[in-house]
Every structure is written in C-alpha cells, then in structure tokens.
Amino acid sequence: MYALKNMRIPIIDMGLIGLSSDPSETEWQRVGKEICTALGDIGFLYLKGHGVNLDLVEKAFSTSAEFFALDEDIKLGYPRNPEKQQGYVAVNREKFNADINPHEFREAYDVKRMDGLFPDEVVPAMRPAVKSLADSCIALSNRILEAMAVGLDIDRKFFTSTHKDICSDNNASCLRMLHYPPVPPNVPEGSIRCGTHTDYGTITFLFQDTMGGLEVRDRNDDWVPATPIPDTILVNVGDILQFWSSDKLRATEHRVLIPSEELIAKVSRRSIVFFLHPDDPVLIKPLDGSDQYQPITAKAHVVKRFSETYQY
Numbered sequence: 001m002y003a004l005k006n007m008r009i010p011i012i013d014m015g016l017i018g019l020s021s022d023p024s025e026t027e028w029q030r031v032g033k034e035i036c037t038a039l040g041d042i043g044f045l046y047l048k049g050h051g052v053n054l055d056l057v058e059k060a061f062s063t064s065a066e067f068f069a070l071d072e073d074i075k076l077g078y079p080r081n082p083e084k085q086q087g088y089v090a091v092n093r094e095k096f097n098a099d100i101n102p103h104e105f106r107e108a109y110d111v112k113r114m115d116g117l118f119p120d121e122v123v124p125a126m127r128p129a130v131k132s133l134a135d136s137c138i139a140l141s142n143r144i145l146e147a148m149a150v151g152l153d154i155d156r157k158f159f160t161s162t163h164k165d166i167c168s169d170n171n172a173s174c175l176r177m178l179h180y181p182p183v184p185p186n187v188p189e190g191s192i193r194c195g196t197h198t199d200y201g202t203i204t205f206l207f208q209d210t211m212g213g214l215e216v217r218d219r220n221d222d223w224v225p226a227t228p229i230p231d232t233i234l235v236n237v238g239d240i241l242q243f244w245s246s247d248k249l250r251a252t253e254h255r256v257l258i259p260s261e262e263l264i265a266k267v268s269r270r271s272i273v274f275f276l277h278p279d280d281p282v283l284i285k286p287l288d289g290s291d292q293y294q295p296i297t298a299k300a301h302v303v304k305r306f307s308e309t310y311q312y
C-alpha cells in the first residue's frame, strides 16, 4: 500500500458573484458548484475575488494589535459577557480539548453587536474598524449563502432567509479578533495555540497574518497546512451546515500548533475570524428529510457547544 496523497485546499474565484450586483445564472451555477464541491471534500477553501476591501482587514488587524498590546488588567476591564458574547477572553479561558491540552495560548476579543462593549476609552479606532469589516463580511455572507443554495439545488433564498439578523441579539454570528502571544519559555508539555475543533455555525471566514500554523484534517486523517495566501479569505463549514446538508458539506476539524522552530514561536500570531450563524430560533434539521441528525435550534446548539469550551 502506498500512502494517499494529502488533499489540497482549493482556491475559488468568486468572479462576478464577488463584485457585480447582477451576475448571470451561469456564474451563480459555476461558483455555487465549485464552492459546494470544495466544502463537501476537504471542507475548506480559499476565496479569491471576494469583494472585501483589504484596507478594512488591515485596519481591523492594527486595532486588534493595539488592544492586545495593552496591560492585562486594562484588557480585563472589558471581560466577555457569556450572554452577550462580547468582550475580552484571556489566555487559557477557552479550551477546546481541556483534558489533553492543559494550556492553550491565545486571547480573543469577541464582537457580536456593533453598539455593544468595545474598548473605546483605550482603542477608539477599534469600533469603527470592526464595524466596517463586519459589514463587508455580512455582504459577502449573503452572496455565499445564495451561491451555496444554488450549488446544493435547494430554494435559493433558503439560507439568506434563515440568516436575516446577523450581528444582533437574535443571532450568534460573531467577529472574533485573536492573538496568539509569543510562546513563553519552558512551555508545559501538551501546550498548543488552539486545540482541535470544528466551528459551530454555518460557515466561517478566516483572515490570518503571515505566520501560519493552522492545520486542517483531511479525509485521510492527514493534517494539511492552511498556509496563508495573500488577498484570499479562508472559508470553512461549521457544524450547523453539516447537519443541514446531512454531511454533504463537511465541518472539518482544525487546530493551530505552536511552531517547532523556537524563533517563530517567539513571534505573535494574529487572526480575525467571522463566524456566521443562523438566526437563533431557526430549527436545524436535515434538508433532505433524513433523520441523520436530531432537529435542534441554532441557539440550543451554540449554547451546548459554548458550555463545552469556556472555563468560566
């Protein structure tokens, strides 16, 4: 037997779907099918021609760097409120595999509502920068949701009509700024930057800096590096879309390792993640009518997953 080759994460160009207000049906079909093929295969893809202005991404990254550079006690003045899903999460508060990963070296700032808690007193530029980026992510979400419905051959408004209240109290979508600090000397055994997990929602957009370290588990159980590619957004499937599609689209496991080279490990890594979720009351059940998954509301699913990972 010879080893199966690692699967690759494909690059998909959104073409007119990313840019034009009125793409042709042929273009919707092409993009919809390409997206669904990739998301049904390795569950991840790099999106090109996505229409998100990279200046907005840069600005959000620079305000996140400003915030995470503050003293810990200042950051702790903006704690994440679990009900509101907004605020600062210190290193080691959220663990994906607490039993096997005693330490996960990352801190985060979650934003669900643009008029919610922000560190305005210390980083006033953060709220406007995050709002502009989130607006763009919402516009892109609507395009991708429609393209996926076309690709799956279902009612083309099904997904957009179940994601109407993104970034409100009625929907768990969230923009998360992440900082993986330089790894301290004498790192305890089993430490990791971010443990193996699947995302909880519909789809996720990931903007990463140039450090690398993210890995994705392919169908052969090999870990494939999701190396940053300039000007692209990494997109992946969350649990809810896997339920909805009866596993046609796959919520692939991923993790972020501490680099083995000491020099790189001593440098910060940053990413910004936009988690797209359906509106809270939406009942998620397999769209093909099968009984592969028990129906559950979007809200109940998220509450369950959060309770497994937060160390409150």
Ligand SMILES: O=C(O)CCC(=O)C(=O)O
Pocket: 178, 194, 199, 206, 208, 214, 254, 256, 270, 271, 273
């Ligand atoms: O920082 C990254 O590259 C990935 C983070 C991630 O997978 C997550 O927060 O769900």
Ligand SMILES: [Fe+2]
Pocket: 197, 198, 199, 254
């Ligand atoms: Fe993730």
